[in-house]
Amino acid sequence: MDTFTLVSTVIVAGVFVTVILLGVFSKRSALEILDxxxxxxxxxxxxxxxxxxxxxxxxxxxxxxRRGKPERSLEDIESEWRES
Structure with a gap:
């Protein structure tokens, strides 16, 4: 593994761990932070x-x-829904 890959991986992992730890140990909730x-x-x-x-x-x-069919009321739809 070359040096660049190692350093890049460590930096990305460090940022990821830092963000996770900040979220875990924060005293404020996400709703407060986002207002x-x-x-x-x-x-x-x-x-x-x-x-x-x-x-x-x-x-x-x-x-x-438009199709020539009879209209349906909300009660008709609800009763059909309850039966199925």
Whole structure:
């Protein structure tokens, strides 16, 4: 093994070990370091999910109307889902 390869490997390994040790022994959490805060509350997420479902059902019903099929309600879809 030549000298360059040995020195390069030792440097890369040293940096890797240093980063791991800094993470293990750090007093702050990753969320504090990144200053991460949720952009929306859980209530807003749930509301967005309900809106998404309503939009998907409406889009599916629009396709069904174009094909001449009867529309489906959210209850129909939920009952079909529970049966399977």
């Amino acid at each position: 991460w805060k949720p952009t929306r509350s859980a209530e807003a997420e749930a509301e967005a999910e309900v809106d998404d479902i309503e939009q998907m059902v409406e889009a599916q019903n629009a396709l069904r109307r």
